[in-house]
Amino acid sequence: xxxxxxxxxxxxxxxxxxxxxxxxxxxxxxxxxxxxxxxxxxxxxxxxxxxxxxxxxxxxxxxxxxxxxxxxxxxxxxxxxxxxxxxxxxxxxxxxxxxxxxxxxxxxxxxxxxxxxxxxxxxxxxxxxxxxxxxxxxxxxxxxxxxxxxxxxxxxxxxxxxxxxxxxxxxxxxxxxxxxxxxxxxxxxxxxxxxxxxxxxxxxxxxxxxxxxxxxxxxxxxxxxxxxxxxxxxxxxxxxxxxxxxxxxxxxxxxxxxxxxxxxxxxxxxxxxxxxxxxx
Numbered sequence: 001x002x003x004x005x006x007x008x009x010x011x012x013x014x015x016x017x018x019x020x021x022x023x024x025x026x027x028x029x030x031x032x033x034x035x036x037x038x039x040x041x042x043x044x045x046x047x048x049x050x051x052x053x054x055x056x057x058x059x060x061x062x063x064x065x066x067x068x069x070x071x072x073x074x075x076x077x078x079x080x081x082x083x084x085x086x087x088x089x090x091x092x093x094x095x096x097x098x099x100x101x102x103x104x105x106x107x108x109x110x111x112x113x114x115x116x117x118x119x120x121x122x123x124x125x126x127x128x129x130x131x132x133x134x135x136x137x138x139x140x141x142x143x144x145x146x147x148x149x150x151x152x153x154x155x156x157x158x159x160x161x162x163x164x165x166x167x168x169x170x171x172x173x174x175x176x177x178x179x180x181x182x183x184x185x186x187x188x189x190x191x192x193x194x195x196x197x198x199x200x201x202x203x204x205x206x207x208x209x210x211x212x213x214x215x216x217x218x219x220x221x222x223x224x225x226x227x228x229x230x231x232x233x234x235x236x237x238x239x240x241x242x243x244x245x246x247x248x249x250x251x252x253x254x255x256x257x258x259x260x261x262x263x264x265x266x267x268x269x270x271x272x273x274x275x276x277x278x279x280x
Contacts, residue, residue, distance in 0.1 A: 002030045005098070005107045005138075007128070009036065010066050017113035017143040018074065020274065023151060024141075026080060028179060033105050034074070035088040036067050037097045064089050095131050102138055110140040133249070133277050139172055140277045148272040151180045152243035158187050158233050161200035163250050163280075165207050172278045173246065174214060184211065184219040185240055189232040192225050237273065246276045 006021055008014040021032065061069065071087040078085070090097045101107060114129040133140050155176065177184055186207065190196075196204065211219045224232040237245065 002028055003105055003107050004030050004109050004111060005033045005035055005101055006111045007035050013113035013145045016147055017111050020143050020147050021111040022083060023149055029082045032085045033088055034071060034085060035101060036063055037094045038063050038091045094128050095135055098132060098136055107138060110138050113143045137279050139279055142275040144272060146272050147274060153182050154240055154242050155182050155244045155246055156185050156187060156237055156242040157246045161196060161203045163248060164203055166280050168280055169248055169278055170210055177218060185222060187222040187224060187236055189224045189229045242273060244274050244276055249277045250280045
């Protein structure tokens, strides 16, 4: 049984992330823990002010009531007997709460929505999603605002081969490919005239050997030269009609270039492509 933590702020984006998680794991037995973290402002469960179109000030439901409604509607629309849903309404700091729930509920995966706001660096993923990806040691799927509700069939795996592909990394890759009958497109971007060093060559050989033994046909390797890394990934994603991007969090410098760059914003967060970050 897989335990999936789905965070919510009751936005349509976060609701779509929950729906996408259900679709992604439709064939897998899952417990979906739907987590809302109250800010300190609402720690007493107060209702939030809301101005209707008429200009008359009314009050929304409290976060606890909204979470109850979300849980009820999710259960009512669910037809998958392999899935169960548990609501978690917590108070405190977001990252600390997520870490606590990971331990308490034995969470395997986090799923979050993001609008990918342009401009300020801290808003590229939304402050919460950005912090989870970089500070929480758990595999995380970041779901963009306009995600396509289809199972990913073409998955891009940009890598510079600077890390060793551990069992945990390869297991996460294998699961995502198998549950979706997907094809992995491994891509490496190199400047013209450069070559891989011996460590990179060894890591590349290990990864390709593993893929060859595990997936005889459902993968391919691509080298893109003479391009900026982020521009190359953008072109690759668009030309191959990629459904998901997977990266390894251990390569922090590389992944931060992806997460905090305006070009990649347009790839991952302003279109329809989820971003899966794997932690070693």
